[in-house]
Amino acid sequence: MTAATNPKRNELLATLPAAAWVRLSANMEPVELRLGEVIYESGAPQPYVYFPTDSIISLLFVMTNGDSAEIAIVGNEGLVGIALFMGGGTTPSRAVVQSGGSAFRVKAKYLRNEFEHAGALQEVLLRYTQALVTQMGQTAVCNRHHSLEQQFCRWLLMSLDRLPSNELSMTQELIANMLGVRREGVTEAAGRLQNAGVISYSRGRITVLDRPRLEKLSCECYEVVRQEFARLLPWAPLPTKASAAQRHR
Amino acid sequence: MTAATNPKRNELLATLPAAAWVRLSANMEPVELRLGEVIYESGAPQPYVYFPTDSIISLLFVMTNGDSAEIAIVGNEGLVGIALFMGGGTTPSRAVVQSGGSAFRVKAKYLRNEFEHAGALQEVLLRYTQALVTQMGQTAVCNRHHSLEQQFCRWLLMSLDRLPSNELSMTQELIANMLGVRREGVTEAAGRLQNAGVISYSRGRITVLDRPRLEKLSCECYEVVRQEFARLLPWAPLPTKASAAQRHR
DNA sequence: GGACTTTTGTGCGCTAACGTCCATAAGTAC
DNA sequence: GTACTTATGGACGTTAGCGCACAAAAGTCC
Numbered sequence: 001m002t003a004a005t006n007p008k009r010n011e012l013l014a015t016l017p018a019a020a021w022v023r024l025s026a027n028m029e030p031v032e033l034r035l036g037e038v039i040y041e042s043g044a045p046q047p048y049v050y051f052p053t054d055s056i057i058s059l060l061f062v063m064t065n066g067d068s069a070e071i072a073i074v075g076n077e078g079l080v081g082i083a084l085f086m087g088g089g090t091t092p093s094r095a096v097v098q099s100g101g102s103a104f105r106v107k108a109k110y111l112r113n114e115f116e117h118a119g120a121l122q123e124v125l126l127r128y129t130q131a132l133v134t135q136m137g138q139t140a141v142c143n144r145h146h147s148l149e150q151q152f153c154r155w156l157l158m159s160l161d162r163l164p165s166n167e168l169s170m171t172q173e174l175i176a177n178m179l180g181v182r183r184e185g186v187t188e189a190a191g192r193l194q195n196a197g198v199i200s201y202s203r204g205r206i207t208v209l210d211r212p213r214l215e216k217l218s219c220e221c222y223e224v225v226r227q228e229f230a231r232l233l234p235w236a237p238l239p240t241k242a243s244a245a246q247r248h249r
Numbered sequence: 250m251t252a253a254t255n256p257k258r259n260e261l262l263a264t265l266p267a268a269a270w271v272r273l274s275a276n277m278e279p280v281e282l283r284l285g286e287v288i289y290e291s292g293a294p295q296p297y298v299y300f301p302t303d304s305i306i307s308l309l310f311v312m313t314n315g316d317s318a319e320i321a322i323v324g325n326e327g328l329v330g331i332a333l334f335m336g337g338g339t340t341p342s343r344a345v346v347q348s349g350g351s352a353f354r355v356k357a358k359y360l361r362n363e364f365e366h367a368g369a370l371q372e373v374l375l376r377y378t379q380a381l382v383t384q385m386g387q388t389a390v391c392n393r394h395h396s397l398e399q400q401f402c403r404w405l406l407m408s409l410d411r412l413p414s415n416e417l418s419m420t421q422e423l424i425a426n427m428l429g430v431r432r433e434g435v436t437e438a439a440g441r442l443q444n445a446g447v448i449s450y451s452r453g454r455i456t457v458l459d460r461p462r463l464e465k466l467s468c469e470c471y472e473v474v475r476q477e478f479a480r481l482l483p484w485a486p487l488p489t490k491a492s493a494a495q496r497h498r
Numbered sequence: 499g500g501a502c503t504t505t506t507g508t509g510c511g512c513t514a515a516c517g518t519c520c521a522t523a524a525g526t527a528c
Numbered sequence: 529g530t531a532c533t534t535a536t537g538g539a540c541g542t543t544a545g546c547g548c549a550c551a552a553a554a555g556t557c558c
Contacts, residue, residue: 140389
């Protein structure tokens with residue numbers, strides 16, 4: 001079964017008990033998300049909640065002058081659209097597809113309905129929300145204290161953890177946009193990493209060659225968030241160092 | 250009735266319907282919080298949820314080298330301890346008393362119990378959590394893009410909104426700690442604001458003289474968060490520009 | 499009123515990241 | 529293969545904020 005046809009490739013959906021799963025899946029539809037697509041616009045009503053399977057979504061805060069910064073990344077471990085069950089309906093953040101692929105979506109009212117059963121779904125969604133909160137908080141500290149290169153490494157690792165291979169399709173321009181930094185800054189950092197043999201890249205295609213080194217060059221933020229995710233969402237730990245290393249053999 | 254004896258000075262508690270209020274208040278106790286007191290340590294179990302009445306709590310992310318940054322401020326519009334109902338139990342953040350005063354606290358299990366009724370309390374707490382998420386996200390962008398002075402202004406405004414007067418007790422050293430910047434940087438920014446007649450201060454006592462100017466000098470982040478709080482928590486809007494101005498007459 | 503602590507002020511040199519501008523290279527269309 | 533677009537590389541000068549070291553006030557204690 002491919003990602004496109006199997007919602008259970010999303011870890012939140014996979015962990016639901018049968019009853020909740022049946023109710024929810026009846027109202028679920030597959031969608032293809034293209035790179036760059038905007039799923040939610042800041043402040044706009046959100047008709048659907050999205051459960052990525054092999055796509056990655058970036059949550060960005062955008063300012064009036066156009067400057068922006070990514071505050072969280074969502075892959076198949078999570079969902080996009082917490083405002084729908086948290087009660088606000090909208091958020092001031094934008095959700096952009098960072099890596100194209102599949103997702104499943106559920107209409108707001110069905111999700112809310114199931115959420116209000118106060119059962120397994122609720123518990124899972126709230127836990128995920130807490131994980132997301134951690135990611136956001138750590139991003140805030142990271143923005144304050146760490147170098148562009150460290151943040152770039154962190155970002156690579158987080159993206160990598162949500163992708164099937166050690167390769168990643170993304171121009172430096174887009175990465176700069178995510179991180180809220182200058183494109184040239186990313187070019188320099190990437191250049192250094194390439195010279196060091198940690199990654200290799202060309203025209204929007206980055207390959208991670210030496211993940212352990214990448215983790216060393218990253219700030220602690222990556223690891224803090226990874227561990228907190230593992231604690232909060234024990235049913236689907238993101239790749240550990242060991243399992244990630246295996247992928248590169 | 251003073252803040253110390255009236256839990257309803259906390260807006261979340263005040264908005265609860267009678268039934269939920271009765272159940273919860275039976276398990277509530279007043280506490281005095283002293284400036285600098287650490288309510289929660291990062292990763293430590295949280296036995297209580299705190300509802301500030303006239304105190305202010307800072308949520309900080311602390312890194313292994315001791316560097317830190319405030320990711321949110323909580324006053325009488327909110328509560329400290331979302332991890333208790335979100336399911337994680339702990340968070341990687343530290344909660345420190347930024348302005349001494351009163352609060353009420355409820356034992357974790359009672360709050361969780363009431364939360365699981367899926368009633369008014371749940372709705373209120375989740376909405377507040379979303380507001381907190383907004384604040385955190387905006388803080389992250391702010392850390393990335395805005396100047397120390399702008400952030401200082403934002404911080405002053407946010408603190409002010411949670412205090413009864415236009416005065417604030419806090420050394421520049423502590424403010425620097427909150428913002429995750431150098432103390433000297435705060436000194437300079439504060440000096441400029443004082444020269445401009447926007448604030449006046451001496452030895453840990455800051456008075457805001459010209460709030461409108463302060464709002465102009467702040468980045469948009471303050472206003473974005475304020476409005477989102479007003480939208481999500483309509484029962485207790487933080488002071489508007491108008492009402493805040495009145496206080497200075 | 500003198501010794502101390504706490505808080506604020508100031509003056510360095512230093513560096514990471516910025517804004518800008520332009521050059522190269524690698525793909526893409528025809 | 530030539531023209532075009534997109535992606536990356538490199539080179540400016542500029543600046544905000546850092547780390548450090550120390551001076552000057554402003555309170556506090558005795």
